[in-house]
Amino acid sequence: MRAETILNAALLAMLVAVALWAWTADEPFIITLVTKVAIFAIAGIGLNLALGLGGLVSLGHAAFFGIGGYAMGILASHAQSYTPLMEWPLLVEGTKSMPVIWLVAILAGALTALVIGALSLRTTGVYFIMITLAFGQMFYYFAISWPAYGGEDGLPIYVRNGFPGLNTLDPIQYFALCFAVMCAVLLLVARIAASPFGLALSGARQNPQRVQAVGLVPYRLFLVAFTISGAITALSGALYADLNRFVSPTMFSWQTSGEIMIFVILGGVGRLFGPVAGAALFIALEHVLGGLSEFWHIYLGALLLVVVLFARGGLIGLVAGREVAHD
Amino acid sequence: MSIVLLVEQVLNGLQFGVMLFLMAAGLTLIFGVMGLINLAHGSLYMVGAFAAAATAAATGSFLLALVASLVAAAAAGALVELTVIRRLYDRDHLDQVLATFALILIFSEGTRWVFGSFPLFLEVPDYLSGSVTLPGGIEYPLYRLTMILIGLAVAAGLFALIAHTRIGIRIRAGESDREMIGALGVNIARLYTLIFALGAALAGFAGALIGAIQSVQVGMGEPVLILAFVVIVIGGIGSIKGALVGAILVGLTDTLGGFLLPRLFTLFMDASSAMTMGSALAAMSIYLLMAGVLLFRPTGLFGGP
Numbered sequence: 332m333r334a335e336t337i338l339n340a341a342l343l344a345m346l347v348a349v350a351l352w353a354w355t356a357d358e359p360f361i362i363t364l365v366t367k368v369a370i371f372a373i374a375g376i377g378l379n380l381a382l383g384l385g386g387l388v389s390l391g392h393a394a395f396f397g398i399g400g401y402a403m404g405i406l407a408s409h410a411q412s413y414t415p416l417m418e419w420p421l422l423v424e425g426t427k428s429m430p431v432i433w434l435v436a437i438l439a440g441a442l443t444a445l446v447i448g449a450l451s452l453r454t455t456g457v458y459f460i461m462i463t464l465a466f467g468q469m470f471y472y473f474a475i476s477w478p479a480y481g482g483e484d485g486l487p488i489y490v491r492n493g494f495p496g497l498n499t500l501d502p503i504q505y506f507a508l509c510f511a512v513m514c515a516v517l518l519l520v521a522r523i524a525a526s527p528f529g530l531a532l533s534g535a536r537q538n539p540q541r542v543q544a545v546g547l548v549p550y551r552l553f554l555v556a557f558t559i560s561g562a563i564t565a566l567s568g569a570l571y572a573d574l575n576r577f578v579s580p581t582m583f584s585w586q587t588s589g590e591i592m593i594f595v596i597l598g599g600v601g602r603l604f605g606p607v608a609g610a611a612l613f614i615a616l617e618h619v620l621g622g623l624s625e626f627w628h629i630y631l632g633a634l635l636l637v638v639v640l641f642a643r644g645g646l647i648g649l650v651a652g653r654e655v656a657h658d
Numbered sequence: 659m660s661i662v663l664l665v666e667q668v669l670n671g672l673q674f675g676v677m678l679f680l681m682a683a684g685l686t687l688i689f690g691v692m693g694l695i696n697l698a699h700g701s702l703y704m705v706g707a708f709a710a711a712a713t714a715a716a717t718g719s720f721l722l723a724l725v726a727s728l729v730a731a732a733a734a735g736a737l738v739e740l741t742v743i744r745r746l747y748d749r750d751h752l753d754q755v756l757a758t759f760a761l762i763l764i765f766s767e768g769t770r771w772v773f774g775s776f777p778l779f780l781e782v783p784d785y786l787s788g789s790v791t792l793p794g795g796i797e798y799p800l801y802r803l804t805m806i807l808i809g810l811a812v813a814a815g816l817f818a819l820i821a822h823t824r825i826g827i828r829i830r831a832g833e834s835d836r837e838m839i840g841a842l843g844v845n846i847a848r849l850y851t852l853i854f855a856l857g858a859a860l861a862g863f864a865g866a867l868i869g870a871i872q873s874v875q876v877g878m879g880e881p882v883l884i885l886a887f888v889v890i891v892i893g894g895i896g897s898i899k900g901a902l903v904g905a906i907l908v909g910l911t912d913t914l915g916g917f918l919l920p921r922l923f924t925l926f927m928d929a930s931s932a933m934t935m936g937s938a939l940a941a942m943s944i945y946l947l948m949a950g951v952l953l954f955r956p957t958g959l960f961g962g963p
Contacts, residue, residue, distance in 0.1 A: 388752045450949050453956045457695045457751050457895060461887040462952065468884050469945035476941040478934055585884065589759050596756055626771050632763030639757045640745055 335651040339604040346510065346611065354503045362502040363574070364618060368610045369509040370570045373516050375594035375606025377563030380520055382592070383601030384529060385556040386536035387452075388460050391467030392591050394447065395440045395561040397474065397583035399568025402436040404486045404578035411489060429494040429508075432569055440565020441558050448557035452550055464585060471583035485579025492573055499573070509570055513607070516563055521603055523559070532556050564591070593631075597638060599645030608646045662796050667917045668910065673802045675909025676809025680864035681886040682893070682901040683816055684857025690896030691832045691853050694743065695751055697758035699861055699886070700879025701765035706731040706862020707869035707878060708769060711778040720783035724866055731862020732855040739854040744847065762880070770876045777873035780866070805867050812860070813902055820898060829853060833896065885912075888944055892951045894961025903959060908944050915943035 346365055353361035374396055381387040409416045409425025416423040426432060451462045475483045491499045499505045523529045535542040535549040542549050572578045581587065590613070598609030616634070620627035642649055685699050709730030714723035738761060746754045786801045820826035828849055831839040840846045865879065872878070889908050893900025920936025927935070951959065 382752075388755060390755060450952060453952060457689065458891060458957070460695060460751060460755060461891050462948070464884060465888050465891065465945055465948055469942050472941035473938055476938045585880065592756065592759075600752070626767045628763045628767040629771070632760040632767070635760035635763070636742065636757055639753050639760065640742075 333651070335602070335604075335647060338647060338651050339607075342604055342607050342611070343514070346607075350503065350506050350510070359502045362506050364614055366502070366506040366509050366574055367571075368607075368614045369506065369513045370567050370574060371591075371594055371610035371613065372607040373509075373513050373567035373570065374564045374591045375598070375610055376513075376516050376520055376603075377560045377565075377567065378591050379595050379601070379603075379606050380523065380563065381557050381560035382595055383605070384524060384536065385532050385553055385560075387553060387557060387560075389451075389463040389557070389560075390460050390585070390588050390592065391447065391451075391463030391465070392561070392564050393583050393585060393587035394467040394470045395444055395564040396568035396571070396587055396591065397470055397578075397580070398439050398443055399436040399565035399570075400572035400578040400582045401474070401480065401486075401568075402439050402565070403432050403492065403569040403572040404488060405480055406432050406435060407488045407492055408480065408486055427490070427492045429492045429499070429573070432492060432573075433566055436565045436569035437562045440568070441562035443565075444558045444561020445554070448554045448561070452553050452557065464588065467583065467585055467588050471580055471585070474580035474583050481579070483580060485577055485581075488572075488576045488578075491576055505574070509574075512566070512570065516566070517603065517607075520563075524603070528552070528555070593635060596635070597645055599647035602645070602647045605645055605647055612646055662794075664917075665792075665794070665796050666798060667913055669798055669802065669806070671910035671913035672906065673806045673809075673909070674913055675906035676806055676813070677864050677868055678882070678885055678889050678909055679809060679813055679902050679905035680860045680867075681882055682889040682905050683813075683898055684860045685886050686890045686893070686896055686898060686901045687829070687853055688857050689890070691829055691836075692747055692850055694746060695754050695758070696743070696857075697755060697883065698738065698761035698765065699857070700881075700883030701762050702731045702735055702858040702879070703861040703865035703882055704765065704769060704876065704879040705734045705865070706859075707780070707865035707874045708773060708778065709862065710866035710869055711780045711874040712773075714780050715778070720781075720786070720870075723780065724863065727862045727866030728859045731865070732859040734862075735858025736851055736855040738858075739851045743854060744850065747850070766876050773876075775876065777875035778869075780869040780874055782870045801870065808867065812863070816860075816898060825852070885944070888948050890958070892948055892958055894955075894958030897958070897960040900958055900960030907947065911944050911947050912940075915940040919943070 346368060350362055350365045353359070353365065374392070377395070378389065378392050381389050405416070406425045407427055410427045411425070414425070416425055447463065447466045451459055451466065454462060480486050491505070493499060494508055497504050497508060499508065524533075531542060531547050532552045532555075535547070535552045539549040542552070568582060571582070594606045594609035594613055596609065597612050598605030598607065602608075616631060617627065620630050624630070638645060681699065681703060684702075685696060688694055688696050688699075706727035710723035710727040713726035714720060717723075742757060742761065746757055749757075782801045786804055789797045789799045790803060792798055820829055828839060828844055831844075832846070832849060832853075836846060839849075861879075864882075868882075869878075885908060886905075889904040890901055891904075892907060893902070893904030916937065919940045920933050923932035923936045955961070
């Protein structure tokens with residue numbers, strides 16, 4: 332077996348082990364932290380599809396994260412106040428059911444990513460970075476100035492939404508749910524990466540001219556990747572909102588985009604499990620350094636700088652060697 | 659809606675625009691010459707504002723505060739260039755984004771550590787406070803008018819620097835062929851440090867000027883940074899002229915959007931929902947402007963192919 336495969340399995344086992352230990356030791360806070368790792372990892376896996384496989388440096392993925400969050404917030408708030416979402420042309424009610432909310436989040440995220448991607452992908456390189464950042468910011472300001480769903484103050488949801496057969500309010504059960512979703516997303520992305528589409532996308536990243544020469548359209552490949560990427564990140568946004576039972580414009584902020592990117596980078600760009608390792612490291616750092624000093628972002632910044640300047644393969648690259656899985 | 663109010667809003671837009679230009683000019687120069695995307699430019703803006711506020715509190719002189727903002731931001735810029743940025747010129751944009759994002763974290767938390775979380779205040783000096791009467795009987799704050807004039811003067815100075823001086827020739831040469839000017843005996847490393855410090859000084863100066871009408875606080879730089887990105891995307895990356903036109907366009911759109919859109923919506927809906935719709939759309943207006951420009955000119959108004 333390759334070192335990376337062993338490392339991936341160890342990562343999953345470690346997440347489960349920490350959660351189970353926290354469950355037996357009655358430490359719900361630790362379970363929440365591990366759940367956060369799983370949710371952030373999903374956001375990172377979404378971005379990694381665009382960034383690692385497609386080479387699209389998107390600094391606006393907070394837009395999709397936030398849209399997932401607000402999909403949950405809006406549907407659940409209508410359900411909780413028993414007011415319909417709209418009455419005309421057809422009656423749409425709010426819902427407290429997670430599968431429905433996830434579906435809405437995924438569709439809304441995909442649609443937004445399709446529009447943002449269609450516009451942004453007309454450009455490349457540094458323009459693309461700045462434009463995705465700007466579009467993310469557009470949603471942020473919109474969320475702040477739109478008072479219907481809490482505006483700047485955000486929107487609390489009193490009871491976590493339900494999933495058939497589970498008690499989602501029990502931390503360990505909600506962790507199990509998020510972990511299962513993360514594994515499903517990992518499987519999906521692994522399948523995408525190995526599919527003809529994934530190979531073409533990887534080719535388009537490495538050399539768009541050649542891909543074009545064999546009759547494929549790089550723009551379309553990138554757009555499809557960006558759309559799927561947005562949908563996955565939106566799903567993680569819905570899960571995150573349910574974890575906190577709270578949505579706020581902060582989910583749209585550009586710092587969120589930066590953090591999602593940090594998960595990918597700390598773990599290793601283009602590695603399937605990179606975002607899982609990165610999110611775990613990020614949460615561990617936040618927990619440990621945050622306990623040491625109020626100003627833990629300084630250390631995070633310094634660490635990120637060191638990783639970028641000296642250890643470009645990220646955590647998985649450091650352990651499993653420099654060979655990159657998708658190249 | 660009176661015409662006086664409208665002129666006042668146009669002037670506000672212009673004032674916002676020239677300040678954005680000070681930010682965007684540095685960004686676009688740094689990108690044009692070194693090919694570097696610098697997210698930490700907003701931190702240099704913040705450094706300038708904090709240096710000015712601290713100096714004004716210590717000495718009471720606004721002029722000294724402005725000088726301090728220039729010096730502190732240029733020094734911080736040069737230091738960052740020498741230690742971190744120069745390792746990034748040969749890297750791809752992703753590495754540049756991440757490393758400069760890391761610098762933002764360090765700068766922001768470092769400033770919070772030194773100055774605390776509470777905002778500082780920079781007073782407008784007595785000789786610039788109050789308002790002036792413009793032709794047509796329009797009252798306008800003297801300080802904001804001064805900002806417009808200073809901004810336009812700096813823009814003119816920058817154009818002259820780039821068009822007519824030896825350093826300007828080197829900057830333009832560096833944009834078109836960096837190996838060649840290196841071969842001709844120009845010290846490229848020093849030139850890059852100089853350009854970076856110049857861009858930083860402009861950003862810090864803008865921070866100090868704006869700091870006097872807003873509060874000086876950690877995180878003040880990033881919203882402006884993102885607007886400056888919008889500006890240079892609209893104007894075309896690398897073009898100073900594009901930065902000026904883009905900055906004024908964004909400044910006017912932002913200010914007039916917030917002013918006109920709610921009033922426009924009152925024409926066909928009730929007042930409170932018009933206010934809501936109008937301000938929500940106004941918040942998005944500059945991004946819609948950017949999307950519009952990109953549809954027709956993917957490399958911006960003055961950008962090359």
